[in-house]
Each structure stands twice: as structure tokens, then as C-alpha cells.
Amino acid sequence: MxxxxxxxxxxxxxxxxxxxxxxxxxxxxxxxxxxxxxxxxxxxxxxxxxxxxxxxxxxxxxxxxxxxxxxxxxxxxxxxxxxxxxxxxxxxxxxxxxxxxxxxxxxxxxxxxxxxxxxxxxxxxxxxxxxxxxxxxxxxxxxxxxxxxxxxxxxxxxxxxxxxxxxxxxxxxxxxxxxxxxxxxxxxxxxxxxxxxxxxxxxVQATQEQFVPQMINFESVAGVDFKKGCYPGQEIVARSQYRGAIKRRLHLAHFNNDGLNISEAMPGAELFHSKDPSQPAGMVVLSALNPGAPEQIDLQVECKLEALLDGEIHLGSTEGPVLKIDPLPYPLIEI
CATH class of the missing domain: 3.30.1360.120 (Probable tRNA modification gtpase trme; domain 1)
Incomplete structure (x- = not known):
């Protein structure tokens, strides 16, 4: 935490x-x-x-x-x-x-x-x-x-x-x-x-076209109005909401950098699950150096929900730092 x-x-x-x-x-x-x-x-x-x-x-x-x-x-x-x-x-x-x-x-x-x-x-x-x-x-x-x-x-x-x-x-x-x-x-x-x-x-540029809004909790932070008229992609966004098709979410996380450069944890960096090193399990959305703990990097990450059930989430590869998942400051709108 x-x-x-x-x-x-x-x-x-x-x-x-x-x-x-x-x-x-x-x-x-x-x-x-x-x-x-x-x-x-x-x-x-x-x-x-x-x-x-x-x-x-x-x-x-x-x-x-x-x-x-x-x-x-x-x-x-x-x-x-x-x-x-x-x-x-x-x-x-x-x-x-x-x-x-x-x-x-x-x-x-x-x-x-x-x-x-x-x-x-x-x-x-x-x-x-x-x-x-x-x-x-x-x-x-x-x-x-x-x-x-x-x-x-x-x-x-x-x-x-x-x-x-x-x-x-x-x-x-x-x-x-x-x-x-x-x-x-x-x-x-x-x-x-x-x-x-x-x-x-x-x-940011590195994360363009990577996420349907609900994959990064956009509807839970009042970024989507499901009652307004059409806009590009609206049918897909609405279908994801009402058919419960979202299997990925934004989470807060952190890790101790142990000499890792912040550039390796920038938006767009991929996450990997310890039990499935062959394909990414998620992506960094935003990252920051913790001002109160210089050895710590805090992250917003988008990640498969099933990947959080067991095993470990690593940054960059299964050899990379293990992420500790932190609680969100708001409740998710259930889909």
C-alpha cells in the first residue's frame, strides 16, 4: 500500500x-x-x-x-x-x-x-x-x-x-x-x-487506442454519459457497459524501484503475469516517483481481472519488478 x-x-x-x-x-x-x-x-x-x-x-x-x-x-x-x-x-x-x-x-x-x-x-x-x-x-x-x-x-x-x-x-x-x-x-x-x-x-501518445473507456474506469470517474446522443465508438462503449464485456480494469499499484529508471515504468509499458510470460496482462497508464519515498514508483495500471486472482504481476517481463496492487479511492460502477 x-x-x-x-x-x-x-x-x-x-x-x-x-x-x-x-x-x-x-x-x-x-x-x-x-x-x-x-x-x-x-x-x-x-x-x-x-x-x-x-x-x-x-x-x-x-x-x-x-x-x-x-x-x-x-x-x-x-x-x-x-x-x-x-x-x-x-x-x-x-x-x-x-x-x-x-x-x-x-x-x-x-x-x-x-x-x-x-x-x-x-x-x-x-x-x-x-x-x-x-x-x-x-x-x-x-x-x-x-x-x-x-x-x-x-x-x-x-x-x-x-x-x-x-x-x-x-x-x-x-x-x-x-x-x-x-x-x-x-x-x-x-x-x-x-x-x-x-x-x-x-x-498520452503511448496509450492511444489501447483502451475502451471502461477498461480504465472512465465510467466510474464520470467521464461517460450513457444517456447522451451518439459519438464515435458509442455503440461499442454502450455494448461493453450493458453486456458486461469488460474483463480489464484500471488499478493503483506500486513497486520498489531498486535502481530501475522511471523511464522503464512510463505509460505504455507492458505488464506480465507470472503464470503466462508469453503475452501481456496489462499496461501502465500513468506513473510517478513517490515524493515521500524515493525508492518507490506509483502507478496507474490497466490489467486483466483474472490476472489478479493469483500469481504475481510484473513490470516489463516476468523477470521485472513485482507490482503491489493498492485500493482505488472510489467504487467501480458494476457492469
């Missing part, structure tokens, strides 16, 4: 007062009179009725900030993102902001643009022009953070660590180095650790 008491001792109660620069995150804007209806037909979650968040405010709560997925026609996730509605003023047309992994932002924006057709909507990848940063701490620290009117900010779900709720805020600002940031490795590692411990997945 993750050594949360050590984590809290080392960094949980001493967050930076400055946002840390998230070099691995990008930003896509979808704007125009038809932006809402266009996105509604493309993504796994409903975007209709999202509360408008105006300059200087932060999108927070399910009414204003949601997790979405973008699937291939085969129902496999091409991307995931956090989305909010951020018009420039009360009279302006809709402008949706998608906080997304930077390594897939350009390809996702390009693919979305192919389906705009006659819709009055425009898809813009601003990942090279805007800086994405993040802040974590107590609810009061996040709520009191002063936001410039040029920023776009979205509050992600809190993470419970050692019975303490940690708030998280994503901030996008125009221009590189638009404001002072904490560029220390400690701050960056802390944010990544919180993201892993949230057990809310994020698709």
Missing part, C-alpha cells in the same frame, strides 16, 4: 505558493456558435449545459468542469481531456477549453477539425502559444489564488491522501512564462503523484 504517511510528512503540508509548470499538458480551444453541438457529437460526456466560467473565475464542480474522452470508431480512446466553457465575456459566443496531454494535442485538434464540416465551430491547438501550469494545496489555498482575467482555470477533483483532501487547479495562460512558476522537480513530482493517486486516467 502507498506510504501515504511518509508522503504527507515530506510534501503534502508544504505546497508551493507558485503554480508548477506542466510541460506535459497542452490546450485546445473549440469556439463558435455551434461549438457545443459539435462537441456533443464527438465526445463521451455531455457538454451541453456546462456552466459558463468568465475571466478571473475558475471552473469547478461537475456543472462547470468535466472529464471527456474522444474515441475511435472502434470505441478505443484516442484522447482524454478536462473541459470547461470559458467565453471571453457575458455576450461572447461559446469557447470550450480542453486541457489535454500535450503530445496528442495537435493530432486531436486536427482530427476534430476534420469533422467540423458545416458547423460554425473552430478547433485551435494553443499548446505552443499558451502555458499550462498547476497548483495544489488546501481548499482555501486554491480558492484564494488570484487569477488574472487572461487565464483559463479549471479545478480538478480533489485527491484524498492519508485522510486529507488535496485540491488541484489547472491554469492556462497566454504566452510562454506568462507568470512566475515553480519549476522545481519536487513540485513537478508532487503534482504527478497526486494525479496518479487520483486514479483518474489521462491518455
Amino acid at each position: 502507498t506510504n501515504t504517511s511518509q508522503i504527507q510528512k515530506n510534501w503534502l503540508n508544504n505546497p508551493s505558493s507558485l503554480p508548477c509548470n506542466l510541460s506535459q499538458w497542452g490546450l485546445i480551444l473549440v469556439e463558435g456558435p455551434d461549438a457545443a453541438s459539435f462537441l456533443q457529437n464527438q465526445v463521451t460526456n455531455s457538454v451541453l449545459g456546462l456552466k459558463r466560467t468568465f475571466p478571473g473565475a475558475m471552473a469547478q464542480g461537475f456543472s462547470a468542469a468535466r472529464l471527456i474522452g474522444y474515441c475511435s470508431p472502434k470505441g478505443r480512446l484516442l484522447a482524454s481531456a478536462w473541459i470547461g466553457l470559458f467565453p471571453s465575456d457575458e455576450k461572447a459566443e461559446d469557447r470550450f477549453a480542453l486541457f489535454i496531454s500535450k503530445d496528442i494535442a495537435a493530432s486531436t485538434a486536427k482530427r476534430l477539425s476534420m469533422y467540423v464540416l458545416r458547423s460554425k465551430a473552430k478547433v485551435i491547438d494553443l499548446s505552443a502559444e499558451w502555458t499550462v501550469s498547476a497548483l495544489y494545496g488546501s481548499d482555501q489555498q486554491i480558492s484564494n489564488y488570484k487569477l488574472d482575467n487572461s487565464y483559463i482555470s479549471l479545478r480538478m477533483p480533489d485527491v484524498l491522501v492519508n485522510d486529507q483532501s488535496i485540491a488541484r487547479l489547472l491554469i492556462a495562460s497566454p504566452g510562454n512564462n506568462a507568470f512566475n512558476t515553480d519549476d522545481s522537480k519536487d513540485s513537478f513530482d508532487a503534482w504527478n503523484e497526486l494525479e496518479v493517486l487520483s486514479a483518474i486516467p489521462r491518455i
Whole structure:
């Protein structure tokens, strides 16, 4: 189990007062009179009725900030993102902001643009022009953070660590180095650790088209709306839900690295079961160095459910480190 008491001792109660620069995150804007209806037909979650968040405010709560997925026609996730509605003023047309992994932002924006057709909507990848940063701490620290009117900010779900709720805020600002940031490795590692411990997945280039949403618990973290209309892959996603076809799930795990480089535990790295070395049993979804225990690497992993019944799960090969499975911070929606 993750050594949360050590984590809290080392960094949980001493967050930076400055946002840390998230070099691995990008930003896509979808704007125009038809932006809402266009996105509604493309993504796994409903975007209709999202509360408008105006300059200087932060999108927070399910009414204003949601997790979405973008699937291939085969129902496999091409991307995931956090989305909010951020018009420039009360009279302006809709402008949706998608906080997304930077390594897939350009390809996702390009693919979305192919389906705009006659819709009055425009898809813009601003990942090279805007800086994405993040802040974590107590609810009061996040709520009191002063936001410039040029920023776009979205509050992600809190993470419970050692019975303490940690708030998280994503901030996008125009221009590189638009404001002072904490560029220390400690701050960056802390944010990544919180993201892993949230057990809310994020698709990166190495994991594109690897998962049907339920394989990484997307429906259990409010990333899928089964009552909305069609979107690419919707029939397969719905069939998986209602016919109970999912035999793989996202889990939290950790291992002692014993000199193993974090690069060997990056997203996309394969897992193997001790009794079946010939084929992968799963894949790393996200990983992070544990800030409170330098010898430990924490993971989100997608894995066959049957592989957890007996034997051991190894990273990389059956000769690799043995993973210890940790409890999820939320209940799974039963399929």
C-alpha cells in the first residue's frame, strides 16, 4: 500500500505558493456558435449545459468542469481531456477549453477539425502559444489564488491522501512564462503523484487506442454519459457497459524501484503475469516517483481481472519488478 504517511510528512503540508509548470499538458480551444453541438457529437460526456466560467473565475464542480474522452470508431480512446466553457465575456459566443496531454494535442485538434464540416465551430491547438501550469494545496489555498482575467482555470477533483483532501487547479495562460512558476522537480513530482493517486486516467501518445473507456474506469470517474446522443465508438462503449464485456480494469499499484529508471515504468509499458510470460496482462497508464519515498514508483495500471486472482504481476517481463496492487479511492460502477 502507498506510504501515504511518509508522503504527507515530506510534501503534502508544504505546497508551493507558485503554480508548477506542466510541460506535459497542452490546450485546445473549440469556439463558435455551434461549438457545443459539435462537441456533443464527438465526445463521451455531455457538454451541453456546462456552466459558463468568465475571466478571473475558475471552473469547478461537475456543472462547470468535466472529464471527456474522444474515441475511435472502434470505441478505443484516442484522447482524454478536462473541459470547461470559458467565453471571453457575458455576450461572447461559446469557447470550450480542453486541457489535454500535450503530445496528442495537435493530432486531436486536427482530427476534430476534420469533422467540423458545416458547423460554425473552430478547433485551435494553443499548446505552443499558451502555458499550462498547476497548483495544489488546501481548499482555501486554491480558492484564494488570484487569477488574472487572461487565464483559463479549471479545478480538478480533489485527491484524498492519508485522510486529507488535496485540491488541484489547472491554469492556462497566454504566452510562454506568462507568470512566475515553480519549476522545481519536487513540485513537478508532487503534482504527478497526486494525479496518479487520483486514479483518474489521462491518455498520452503511448496509450492511444489501447483502451475502451471502461477498461480504465472512465465510467466510474464520470467521464461517460450513457444517456447522451451518439459519438464515435458509442455503440461499442454502450455494448461493453450493458453486456458486461469488460474483463480489464484500471488499478493503483506500486513497486520498489531498486535502481530501475522511471523511464522503464512510463505509460505504455507492458505488464506480465507470472503464470503466462508469453503475452501481456496489462499496461501502465500513468506513473510517478513517490515524493515521500524515493525508492518507490506509483502507478496507474490497466490489467486483466483474472490476472489478479493469483500469481504475481510484473513490470516489463516476468523477470521485472513485482507490482503491489493498492485500493482505488472510489467504487467501480458494476457492469
